[in-house]
Amino acid sequence: MQAVLPDGRTLELKPGATAADAAKAIGPGLAKAAVGAIVNGELYDLFKPLPERAELRILTDKDPEYAQLFRHTLAHVMAQAVRELFAERGYAPEQVKLAIGPVIENGFYYDIDAPEPLHEEDLPPIEAKMRQILAADLPLERFVLPRSEALQRYEGVDPYKTELIQDLPEDEEISFYRQGDERFGFTDLCRGPHVPSTGRIPPHFKLTSIAGAYWRGDARRPMLQRIYGIAFRTKEELEHYLWQQEEAKKRDHRRLGAELELFTISEEVGKGLPLWLPRGAFIRRQMENYMYEKEQEHGYHYVYTPHIANARLYYTSGHLPYYKDDMYAPIEIEGEEYYLKPMNCPHHHIIYKARPRSYRELPLRLAEFGTVYRFELSGTLTGLTRARGFTQNDAHIYCSRAQVTEEFIKVIQLFDEVYRDFGISDYWFRLSLPDFENNPEKFGQENDNWRDSIAAIRKALELTGARYEEGIGEATFYGPKLDVQIRSVLGKEETIATNQLDFIVPERFGLEFTNEKGQKETPVVIHRAIMGSFDRFFAFYLEHTAGNFPLWLSPIQAVLVPIADRHLEYAQKVAAEMRKHRLRVEIDSRSERMNAKIRDAELQKIPLILVVGDKEAEAGTVNVRERQVKAQRSLAVAALIEEMSQRVAARR
RNA sequence: GCCGGUGUAGCUCAGCGGUAGAGCACUCGAUUCGUAAUCGAGCGGUCGUCGGUUCAAAUCCGACCACCGGCUCCA
Known part of the structure; x- marks a missing residue:
């Protein structure tokens, strides 16, 4: 050959x-x-x-591909080490049942069903044993078994491996990898690939955490214990990664939210229910104002709707059977049930229905900064990113089928405009499709509605040249979904916003319009949220900027630092002048040294520090120091006001 | 919700069977200073909550709550 x-x-x-x-x-x-x-x-x-x-x-x-090889082998090395750990505790090797141990970004994990729960304190001894296995330089070998023999190996011993083999296609080769021998070694069902011997694995790895993980990701199946590890080719890469993690922690929106006094979450109010402090509320208000103006320009009409609704509304919409468990329990009043609203669309549909509609008013775009409440599982709550109460930048576009692609194009363009203004360039779309085969109860059967709506979104994506990928099984029960993905400072992919095309619920509500021919027709609805929820968008933006908000968003744009008390009067004069021009300035009049005031202003991430002393008072100037920049310059007060106003207008 | 971890002053943490401590923040006083921490004093905690063991519990045990890392879920 x-x-x-x-x-x-x-x-x-x-x-x-x-x-x-x-x-x-x-x-x-x-x-x-x-x-x-x-x-x-x-x-x-x-x-x-x-x-x-x-x-x-x-x-x-x-x-670089080498990393995938040794990360994979490290998963096996770890499995061997875990078995040895349990052998010391008197367990036979097969009592440590193994599920899967794949390579992931930066490392690997192995899902283990151990005879006793593993704890964090077990990680150092496991890691030590792994290093011994590396030092022993055990050679690896690969062998293939016929299906029956492979099954025989695991039947009645390891249900996970048995299931894996059973699920392999008939014609697939069933391979195993062995390292070492019976006395000191390990064999695993595995498709590979692996390094030639354990001595070829660089010692730059670390076990990082232990976590629960359901077998095959199914919450109805047993929970296994997953040990995560990271591994790199060089010590520098490992250290760089750890450093990066530390830096990312400093940018965590929960931490910055507390440090910069932006928001707080209190048990006394309820978990997952954020409180916006004045500074955070100010920034959010700026963001809301920005969106409001933008959407006005783009032909959206703003509405207000209440926070609760009669249960009947959600029976009509069809949400209740799907999401009852994820909603706050109903309130019973006058013999009727009311729910806190988990989404705004049904309310908007009723607004649509308030009077007969003509094709001439389509597309009709109804927008609302709608606050919704969802009973999220307690283990999933994280700061503003995953909360139980949050406010969506929501809108529903009612249009005819013929208008769908064009409207979706406009939505995609609006995303581009808004995200660009916020300096977010690394985002992409994810078209989520239904999975008729595996989840017919949610998606029903494939039909023209599904085909047409998916085609319409695809076309919009292609025509705008938007970056996108596709995923199966993540659509909603009423239509395909278009998520907006971003990468967090920790490098994790996250969904920041989500849009859907809906051809089912309008029908359930009996929504109609009269078309050109005088016939009744059902509109299609585009659910769209540019900023997703203000809460989540704010959290992302906070981490993205590390709290260094641009001038137009900063609650405090500048701090005046008088060098000595005798400069206080001049500082007050400057502040008054600036405030006349709607600039947000504060005076640090504490009995502190200038250095301390500068330090505190930097830590508070104030964009401009304005030092005033004898020279400035005499010349009618301020000494300007930009955040995170040591260099200074002197500016006349009028020039400063002009410059700041321009920056605010340009949203910089 | 599930698995593992963590809860001591507003924040960061020490103390880990003998009755609670530091730094920062805050308040007051002194200092009036040219680009990242001036000095001193004071205030502040039923050690997450409840229960148990003990002569004695922040410390040991149990339950619950909250938070953190994952898993599942996310209209």
């Missing part, structure tokens, strides 16, 4: 040859350095037989 090398050369190999054989054929140096290969674009180890006429590139420990 043959393999094609990156330089175009063809290599003659024996049938069943592996990347190891190929490396050997190229040269003894490479044979020694090889750790794996890229075969037809796929990552291979040195064990797996190559396909015929494969494009082949041998990897060494210099290649």
Whole structure:
């Protein structure tokens, strides 16, 4: 058989040859350095037989792909170490049941069903054992078993592995990897790939946490214990990663929210129910004003609706069967049930229905900063990102089927406009599709409604050239979803906003309009939320900017720092002048040294620090120091006001 | 909700069977200073809550609550 090398050369190999054989054929140096290969674009180890006429590139420990190999092997090494830990406690190896142990970004994990619960204090001894296994340089080998033999290995011993094998397609090869021997080693059902021996794993890893994880991600199935680890090629990469994590922690919106006095959450009010402090409320109000103006420009009409609604509204909408458990319990009054509203759409539908509609008024765009309440599971609550009460930047666009694509294009363009103004460039869309096969009870059957609405959104995405990906199974019961994804400071992908196309609920409410031909027609509804919820958007933006809000959003735009008490009077004069121009300035009149005042203003992330002393008072100027910049400049008060006003107008 | 972890002053943390401490913040006093912490004094905690063990519990045990890291969920 043959393999094609990156330089175009063809290599003659024996049938069943592996990347190891190929490396050997190229040269003894490479044979020694090889750790794996890229075969037809796929990552291979040195064990797996190559396909015929494969494009082949041998990897060494210099290649970034190497990380995937040793991270995977580390998962096995960890499993072996956990078994040894339990062996010391008198358990047989098979009493430590293993589920899956994949590679993830920056590391690996293994899901384990252990005879006793694992605790954080178990991690250091496991890690120590892992280092012993690395030092022992156990060679790995790969072998394949027929299905029946593979099943025999695990039946009655490890239900997880048994299930994994049973779910493998009939024609799939069932491979195992063994490291070491019976006495000191470990064998696992695994599709690979792995490093040639445990000694080839760089020692730059760390077990980071232990967490629960449901078997196959299903809350009805057993909960396993997942041990997470991180691993890198070099010590520097490991240290850099740990440093990054520390930096990210400093930007955590919950921490900045407290430090900068933006919001608080109190048990006394209720968990998941944030309170906006004056400074945070100020910024939110600026954001709301911004959105209000933007949406006015784009033809939205603002409405107000109450926070509760009769249960009948949610029977009509069809939400109740799906979301009853996720709503606050109903309030019974005058023999009727009322729910706190978990979404605004039904209220808006009633507004639509308040009088007969003509095709001439479509698309009708109803907007509201609607506060909603959802009974989120307590374990999922996180600051403003996941709360039980929050305010959506909500709107519903009622339009005809013919208008859907065009309206979606406008929505996508509005996202672009708004996110650009907030300096957010790294975001993308995610089109969430229904999964008819696995969840027919939620999505029903595939029909023209589904096909047409998915096609309409796809077309809008293509026409705008928006960056997007697709996902299956995450649609809503009433239509496909278009989520907006961003990357948090911790590097995690998050959904910041979500839109849906709805062709079911309008019908349930009997919404209609009279078309050009005088016939009644049901509108389609686009649910859209540009900022998602102000709470979550604010949380993201806070972390994105690390609390360094631009001038136009800062609750305090400048602090005047009088050098000595005799400069206080001048500072007050400057402040009064600035306030006349609606600039938000405060005077630090504490009996502190100037250095302390500057330090505190920097820590509070105030955009401008204005120092005034004898020179300034005499010349009618201020000494301007920009946040996080040491350099200073002197400006006349009028010039400062002009400059600041311009920046505010430009939203910088 | 589930698994693991953590709860001591407003914040960051020490104390881990003998009756609670530091720094910062805050208040007061002194200082009036040129670009990231002036000095001193004072105030402040039923050690998350409830129960148990003990002569004695912040400290040991149990339950609950909240928070943190995950899993599941997210209209």
